[in-house]
Amino acid sequence: MKSLASPPCLRLTPTTRRHLHPRQPSSACYPHGRIKSNSLSFSSSASGFASTLAVVEKELRSSFVTDAVRHVTGSLMRGEGLRFAIVVARFNEVVTKLLLEGAIETFKKYSVREEDIQVVWVPGSFEIGVVAQRLGKSGNFNAVLCIGAVIRGDTTHYDAVANSAASGVLSAGINSGVPCIFGVLTCEDMDQALNRSGGKAGNKGAETALTANKVEIVDRAHKEEEKEEDGNGGFLDKVKDFIGEKIEGAIGFGKPTADASAIHIPKINLERADIVVDVLVKNPNPVPIPLIESDGRKLVSGLIPDAGTIKAHREETSTYNDINPGMIIPYRIKVDLIVDVPVLGRLTLPLEKRGEIPIPKKPDVDIEKIKFQKFSLEETVAILHVRLENLNDFDLGVNDLDCEVWLSDVSIGKAEISDSVKLDKNGSGLINVPITFRPKDFGSALWDMIRVQGTGYTIKGNVDVDTPFGGMKLPIIKEGGETRLKKEDDDDEE
Ligand SMILES: Nc1c(NC[C@H](O)[C@H](O)[C@H](O)CO)[nH]c(=O)[nH]c1=O
Numbered sequence: 146m147k148s149l150a151s152p153p154c155l156r157l158t159p160t161t162r163r164h165l166h167p168r169q170p171s172s173a174c175y176p177h178g179r180i181k182s183n184s185l186s187f188s189s190s191a192s193g194f195a196s197t198l199a200v201v202e203k204e205l206r207s208s209f210v211t212d213a214v215r216h217v218t219g220s221l222m223r224g225e226g227l228r229f230a231i232v233v234a235r236f237n238e239v240v241t242k243l244l245l246e247g248a249i250e251t252f253k254k255y256s257v258r259e260e261d262i263q264v265v266w267v268p269g270s271f272e273i274g275v276v277a278q279r280l281g282k283s284g285n286f287n288a289v290l291c292i293g294a295v296i297r298g299d300t301t302h303y304d305a306v307a308n309s310a311a312s313g314v315l316s317a318g319i320n321s322g323v324p325c326i327f328g329v330l331t332c333e334d335m336d337q338a339l340n341r342s343g344g345k346a347g348n349k350g351a352e353t354a355l356t357a358n359k360v361e362i363v364d365r366a367h368k369e370e371e372k373e374e375d376g377n378g379g380f381l382d383k384v385k386d387f388i389g390e391k392i393e394g395a396i397g398f399g400k401p402t403a404d405a406s407a408i409h410i411p412k413i414n415l416e417r418a419d420i421v422v423d424v425l426v427k428n429p430n431p432v433p434i435p436l437i438e439s440d441g442r443k444l445v446s447g448l449i450p451d452a453g454t455i456k457a458h459r460e461e462t463s464t465y466n467d468i469n470p471g472m473i474i475p476y477r478i479k480v481d482l483i484v485d486v487p488v489l490g491r492l493t494l495p496l497e498k499r500g501e502i503p504i505p506k507k508p509d510v511d512i513e514k515i516k517f518q519k520f521s522l523e524e525t526v527a528i529l530h531v532r533l534e535n536l537n538d539f540d541l542g543v544n545d546l547d548c549e550v551w552l553s554d555v556s557i558g559k560a561e562i563s564d565s566v567k568l569d570k571n572g573s574g575l576i577n578v579p580i581t582f583r584p585k586d587f588g589s590a591l592w593d594m595i596r597v598q599g600t601g602y603t604i605k606g607n608v609d610v611d612t613p614f615g616g617m618k619l620p621i622i623k624e625g626g627e628t629r630l631k632k633e634d635d636d637d638e639e
């Protein structure tokens with residue numbers, strides 16, 4: 146069996162599902178200034194965390210330091226619109242404060258807006274990873290800077306803290322899908338640390354900010370998103386889904402869904418089938434979302450919702466050779482709709498529908514008899530009693546019939562009906578087709594033939610039928626049949 150690879154015609158009918166998630170105040174999304182503890186994703190529901198987290202949360206509630214950020218002004222270009230979190234260890238604060246200042250100074254140079262920087266203090270470098278991960282997963286930041294200073298003491302404690310900080314930051318990046326930049330100094334002594342926090346070896350905090358602000362970090366995140374739109378369903382797919390759920394829950398932006406809700410076949414014959422697909426796009430967001438394109442083929446574009454229905458811009462034709470009555474042709478429709486959702490960004494909504502189109506067998510046709518109502522050389526009016534037999538395993542509704550009729554070898558004219566008749570599956574039905582002609586035009590042969598009681602006939606034409614799969618025009622033909630000729634008042638039941 147062959148399959149129609151793509152739909153000949155797409156009609157897309159998106160509908161709306163609005164206000165499922167009431168919009169939250171925007172501060173929940175982009176907090177700035179002194180932040181209320183409930184505006185973060187940290188919550189008391191995180192009871193599964195070790196007691197260290199309780200310490201961290203206490204720190205968080207009491208110690209969001211944003212005053213320093215408030216002093217950051219200016220507007221360069223590159224970092225505008227990027228959002229960063231900075232997790233800073235309070236341990237060795239004399240050093241970490243300088244590192245933080247260096248980081249913020251650098252953001253300032255890169256035009257990151259103060260309201261787009263969130264500073265979170267944690268007790269020590271050991272706690273940085275867990276908080277960085279939660280900030281990364283919040284979906285609110287392009288990158289998370291991790292700042293700390295581990296300075297060797299007398300015991301091996303240094304190694305434990307330094308290694309844990311490094312692996313914690315690494316895990317945070319991997320688990321959240323958001324770059325977590327390692328800005329934790331690991332020094333032999335305080336001198337080394339001060340040299341690296343604005344002293345003669347520079348400021349590692351500033352370098353960390355630079356790394357976070359580097360275009361390739363942000364770009365890399367975008368590229369990964371694009372890859373995800375290929376529908377690979379990889380790691381980033383999951384991350385994005387996760388973020389999507391979080392954001393949906395938190396601020397009301399959610400992933401739209403698309404489904405092929407109905408398939409119509411408005412026209413089918415032995416040469417061509419038109420398939421129309423109704424696509425239902427549900428937009429759970431409180432704002433319209435732009436539908437960018439579908440499958441790179443620009444089938445549709447517009448806002449969902451806007452006026453309600455978005456029409457497909459083009460048709461596609463697939464050729465399927467050797468269509469024969471009685472066949473069942475499988476089809477598969479595959480379209481990727483791409484939408485732009487606030488906060489979540491570009492999402493691909495893959496759409497696939499499979500089905501089967503049966504090609505009906507044309508009805509058998511027979512002129513059972515021809516009854517003459519008016520009988521003269523000038524004008525003869527006859528009723529053709531046409532029996533149609535449905536050879537299919539489904540009902541047919543006959544809506545229209547047009548045909549040309551030959552008696553013997555003489556074409557007596559065209560006839561049509563616009564009555565409806567239902568043919569049960571494998572059943573038959575009778576249609577009365579009126580026809581008017583002038584025997585005079587056909588010479589005496591036809592006239593003689595009409596006067597006898599039976600004759601050969603040919604009928605050719607088309608019937609418009611309704612099937613469970615849509616309306617179709619089917620050919621009818623009967624060549625050289627035999628029929629009885631009757632006067633109107635003759636006994637019908639004979
Ligand atoms: N010694 C250093 C620490 N130690 C503290 C730990 O980071 C952690 O807060 C504590 O063990 C509770 O879990 N932290 C640093 O940042 N730098 C150090 O030199």
Ligand SMILES: CC(=O)[C@@H](O)COP(=O)(O)O
Pocket residue numbers: 295296297298299300301302303304306
């Ligand atoms: C970096 C540290 O772990 C340090 O503060 C611990 O010092 P000590 O090894 O002397 O206990």
